[in-house]
Amino acid sequence: MKIRTPDYFNEFKCIADRCEDTCCAGWGIVIDNESYEKYISMKGKFGEELRSKIINDDGDNIFLLKGDRCSFLNESNLCDIYSNLGSDGLCYTCRQYPRYLEEFGNLREVGISLSCPEASRIILGKKEKVKFQLAENNEEVNSYNDINPNIYMNLMQCRKIVFDILQDREKELKYRCGIILSFINEIQEKIDLNDINTIKDVNEKYLNKVYVYKTINSLQKFNDRLEEKYINIYKILNIFKDLKHIKPNDILGLENSLRYFWQNEEDIEVYQNLNNSFNAYYKDNEYQFEQILVYYVFRYFMKSVFDYDVLAKIKFAIVSFIIIRELSIIRYLENKELLDEDMVDIVHIYSRDIEHLEENIDILEELFETRVEFNIENLIITLCN
DSSP, X not given: OEEEEETTGGGOOOOXXXXXXXXXXXXXXXXXXXXXXXXXXXXXXXXXXHHHTEEEETTEEEEXXXXXXXXXXXTTXXXXXXXXXXXXGSOHHHHHTTEEEEEETTEEEEEEOTTSHHHHHHHHTOOSOOOEEEEEOXXXXXXXXXXXXXXHHHHHHHHHHHHHHHTOTTSOHHHHHHHHHHHHHHHHHHHHTTOGGGHHHHHHHHHOHHHXXXXXXXXXXXXXXXXXXHHHHHHHHHHHHTSOOSSSSOTTOHHHHHTTSSSSTTHHHHHHHHHHHHHHXXXXXXXXXXXHHHHHHHHHGGGHHHXXXXXXXXXXXXXXXXXXXXXXXXXXXXXXXXXXXXXXXXXXHHIIIIITSHHHHHHHHHHHHHOGXXXXXXXXXXXXX
């Protein structure tokens, strides 16, 4: 089995009770069958406690919640299962988190999720461009995915080009995003026409530096359309507000952010001035937004070999960046600064609230096709102003 990981992967180590937002609260933890069998057959007092705190919820065995906390999370924010049984006693979810993985035949890709504050700290703290490491072990491949090898190889090459464009720091980030939207839109057209063999022609076009600079020049026609961007952002924030959320108390601050829109006639100009101020203030930290984009591309892009919807994966990365940036600007406005701890807070809550409710991703992918705010032109307008 080949294993691909981002170069920061091995830096992660759980900080347990020192974490500001424990992963043992706020959601139900599904217990895998192997761990469940071990728990229900365990003898002794702790075995009895285990069985008393496991319930079946819609076919899944989960740990009973006490409020919104796992019943085994003690007052010191430590896990009683870990204390009694060690790491081998944890169920699969608890052993793996915040690691995630996806398998494509004999390739396994593994990373760490932004929903974990410590993982966010590591990813956002990396100033250098992310590199991806490929290793190999003796693990046998149990089964091969039912994927088209031709589209798999072509999309792997596409993703490599996306990474190269996103990490080209000689270009403004907004234009890098615009280029990859244009690029992947062309790729999606080829897929929709079942014209897989000509994907390589699109790839070669976007490998050409002259063509890329022509694309940047073409994107500049979308500049100076601030009012359209303002309307788009307002509508997108409302769409996200109406998604399902892990907690009912607006943990992302979307309702709070919307309060700053459409209060008086001068709001668009105020919004522009705020954006200009933030851009100047955060210029040296723009690499953090690049790291967020690279994370979302690595985590989701290749899932398109299963559903052939590669444009939705790129839109999710771009829209996530747009929302996180807007929330960061509001935090900057309210605090007169944006510290690293603020970014970790915003990013990990966004990931936890949006990514970890899979129905949200499904809903968004549908909306990317049906809502005008998410068409290519409006996304580029939103990025370029």
